[in-house]
Amino acid sequence: MSYQIELLHSLLNDFLQGESALLTIEGDVLAVKGQDPVTYGTLTTAASTASKYLKLQEGDIVLLNDPYSGGSVLCDMTFVMAVSEDLLWVTRKSLNKSVRITKTVEEEGLRIPPTPLRQKNQINEMILAAMQAHPACPPRFAEWIKEQIQELNAKAKKLHEAVELTGFTITSELIEEYLELSKQAAVQRISERASGEARVDIVLDSGELLRMNMEIHDGKISLDFSGTTATKTVSLTESATYGACFHALSRFYGFDQFANTGSFSILQITKPTGCWLVGKYPAPTYKGMTCGVAAIKTAMELTLSQIHHKNEKALSSHCPLHFDLQHKQQHALLTLPGGKGARSDQEGEAAQLKPFSIEQLERDFPVKIQRVDQRQSAGGKGKHNGGRGIIMKLEVRGEVEASWVTDLTLHRPRIPKNCSHGDASEMSLERAGEQKPLPVLGQQKFQAGDILTLCSGSGGGFGKE
Template sequence: MNYQIELFHSLLQQFLTGESALLTLDGEVLALRGKDPLSYGTLSASAGTVAKYLRMQEGDIVLMNDPYSGGTHLNEMTFVTAVSEDLIWVKRVPHTAKVQAGKSIEDEGLRIPPTPVFQKGQLNETILGAMQAHPLCPPHFAKWVHEKCQEFSVASKRFIEAVEVSGLALTAELIEEYWRMSREMASQRISDRAYGEARVDYVLDSGELLRLNLETRDGRVIMDFSGTSGGKTVFMTETAAASVCFHAIASYYGFAEFANAGTLSLLQVIKPTGCWLMAKYPAPTFKGMTCGKAALQSSIELALSHIHPKKVTSISAHCPIFVEIKTSDRQNCLRLFGGQSGQQGRVGLDGSVCVSSIEQIERDYPVRISQINKRDSSGGIGKFSGGRGSLLRFEILKDLEINWLTDLTLYRPRLVRTCTHGDACEVTLERDGQIKTLPVLGKEIFKAGDFVTFASASGGGSGLPEKPEA
């Protein structure tokens, strides 16, 4: 990698933090960054939608969250900023989290199409006021958007200044060379592994079938989802599904750091019209962006394990349990992350509970958190055991509404022979000395004296002795 390319890559690394992307004015991806698999495609799709309908000037900022325009969850806001005459910066920032499952996208929250909120150095107070007046808009939303626009304006100027100080000339030739080197490096990493083909069937609790035929050849990956069923209650947009597909192979083969137009060209995704990976408005998307995403990640990892037996992995608990506690004037959404799968050479990592302050929750809501711990399980068995799930137990002190959603994948797909499944998610209610298992998705007003326990899934294990053919 020559000096100019190294400098360009370093500048991108410093600038693109969190879930973000930098694109040319024509929509070509210079770089994608983020931990969320949904970012690898939806960010560029957001920029493409904005470019299609709006003419942005340098410094302008467009806000959106619509999944059908390139967004993901309705509580995650995507800001599209023109940092210069030639470059578009896309940044996704979460706002108030909640369990948003509904019968249509309009039931799940305030849906914002690409909307100019900052133009010619001025915030569009009229548009923000209209958003704030919507009954599903979070409180103090307009103030939050104002703060973010200020942050992005400052960050954009700093990036341009950093490029100028470095002396780097962002020419078309430099960008093309960056894409070419990235593509060749990624293609070589794919080619260095065994060629092959594998089929995986994955069934969600809600009845949707995910059928994947994955093939690697000539330094490229082809994912064919022909045979995947239509959606019943789980739906995912086309760009979100493509995002997860790319993130899965980029992470597996080790080139996620070089996610750009060059490496994106190495993946071909085939999805039949009408399947749940090709949702059409106004289908709801919250379950698809959570449970559907987890099923898609697991199916791809499982297919790659069949093709590459020297890097076998079981199934990780990719989808956390979402637990939303609500009173008349406030709500809080907690997440219980599951365990990771054991892999050749290491055991899986345990899950965790994402909660800022136990004391604050107990002050704000009529609950006592009687237990927050690792799940009483060893995870999937094997030489390299899966990580344990996390556990959260509430004692209800006064009538309280709780909404929850687990990963919807209690039906277990066939694993490679040396792997085992971990424990599935579990939600239980203890009332008057009786213990009852609750459904994977629910909304209920619990009574004083109830104990409600949420346990996230454990990761699968690997390293069992190979069983002979029957």
């Protein structure tokens, strides 16, 4: 690898933070980074959609959150900025995350198609005011957007300074070489492993079937979703489907640091028209972006384990438990991740809850947190046990409302014989001394004296005890 290629790779890694991507104005993807699987397909779609309808000049910024234009869930705002005459920077920031269980995407919140936010260094105050006036617009939205614009400006300035400091020019020849080397790296890492074919069926509780056929040959991967059924209540956009698949593959083979047009070329996906992986407006997408993506990750994990027996592992609990607590004008989203599956040589990693202030939650809501701990798992047993999920117990001390969603793949898929299933996510309500389970998704009011128990899933176990 030449010095200039190494310099470009280092520059991209330093510049891209969080959920972000850098592309040429012609559409070549130089790099994508992020923790959210859908990032790897949606950000590039956002850039291409924005540049298709709007002629971007250096410094211009486009705002969108529409899933059908390259967005994710509606509470994630996507910014497309022309950082130079030749480069587009796409980044995504979350605002007021919440659970949305609706029948159409319009009911999920304020949907923003690609909208010119800043042109010729002037913020479009009229459009921003119109958004702020929308009934579904989050509070202090306009103020938050302006704060993000300031951050974008500062980051873009640092990119220009870094390029000037290195003294090199990002030429089309350099980009072409970098993308070709990225492709070669991906092909090599895939070729070093076994080739083969596998098929997996995943059935969602909502009735949808996910059928995945995977073929790996000569460093290329083909995914065929023929047989996947139409949407009933779960729908995912085409770009999000691609992102979830590529994310799983690049992490498995270890070329996620080279996520760009070059490495994208190793993956071919076939999806039948009308299936839930190719959602069409106005289908809601929140459940698809959460539970649907988790189903894809499960299918990818199973097919890769079937083909690569030496890397066989038990299933992880891919879908967190999302619990959105609401009281008056306040809401708080609690996210309980699941445990990881065990491997042939190690235990599964236990779920880790992101730090949050229990005191603040109890000040803002009439609830008392009685317990937050690792879940005692009945499932996921084996020579190596699966990682434990999380248990949270809340006592309700006044009227509150909550919306929640968790794993919709409770119809357990077939797994390798030497693996065991982990515990599924569970929720229960104790009222007047009587305890009853709650469905995997729902919305309900709770009253003083209610005890809610939230349990995220645990990872599967590996080997016989």
